[in-house]
Amino acid sequence: MVTCLRLERHSPQGNLFFMTNSRMPSEQIYEQLQRRDSALDGVLFSGVKTTGIYCRPVCKARVPFRKNIELYPTAAAAEAAGFRPCLRCRPETAPFCPAWNGTRTTVERALELIRSGALETGNVEDLATRLGIGARHLSRLFAEHVGASPRQTAQTLRIQKAKRLLDQGEASLEEIAHQSGFGSLRRMRAAFSGLYGRPPSALRKRTRR
Numbered sequence: 397m398v399t400c401l402r403l404e405r406h407s408p409q410g411n412l413f414f415m416t417n418s419r420m421p422s423e424q425i426y427e428q429l430q431r432r433d434s435a436l437d438g439v440l441f442s443g444v445k446t447t448g449i450y451c452r453p454v455c456k457a458r459v460p461f462r463k464n465i466e467l468y469p470t471a472a473a474a475e476a477a478g479f480r481p482c483l484r485c486r487p488e489t490a491p492f493c494p495a496w497n498g499t500r501t502t503v504e505r506a507l508e509l510i511r512s513g514a515l516e517t518g519n520v521e522d523l524a525t526r527l528g529i530g531a532r533h534l535s536r537l538f539a540e541h542v543g544a545s546p547r548q549t550a551q552t553l554r555i556q557k558a559k560r561l562l563d564q565g566e567a568s569l570e571e572i573a574h575q576s577g578f579g580s581l582r583r584m585r586a587a588f589s590g591l592y593g594r595p596p597s598a599l600r601k602r603t604r605r
């Protein structure tokens with residue numbers, strides 16, 4: 397993932413963008429956001445306080461005032477903070493590359509296992525055991541690198557996968573619910589209503605129009 401390598405070049409010691417307590421972009425990052433710098437795509441997401449929506453840095457929408465932006469390292473983190481994905485720049489299509497440092501491998505393996513359904517078939521303790529660490533350590537690593545818990549991250553990844561399948565084609569909602577790991581259409585509907593404020597069928601119509 398090219399974007400991740402770019403981030404490491406800028407930031408050999410790890411997390412450049414999120415070292416301070418403030419989530420407001422620095423002048424430099426804000427200038428990059430105004431240019432819609434694609435180097436930031438997947439590296440951070442902008443939550444817009446006035447709308448409750450979060451965007452990719454490459455979104456075509458008007459760039460808000462700096463004071464109205466909160467930066468998050470992943471889509472899962474923006475969602476955990478209560479922001480909804482933008483329907484225009486489609487954060488589910490951004491590369492997934494949180495700001496890593498030394499523990500990259502463990503978090504990457506955890507994300508791979510979550511993507512392949514580890515939290516549908518087991519719990520966070522089982523996942524941590526497979527990685528050879530304790531559940532609390534795993535949660536700490538996720539808080540630091542992903543900005544969301546393993547469960548929240550799994551939910552974001554399920555919704556993102558379902559959204560991509562909705563955009564792609566003709567699969568039925570039931571099929572999409574199963575393919576994306578929800579287990580049932582009812583659970584997928586609940587997740588979409590909670591996040592987008594509308595059912596999956598409404599998002600499908602929107603993308604077809």
Ligand SMILES: [Zn+2]
Pocket residue numbers: 450451452455456457482483484485486
């Ligand atoms: Zn957007």
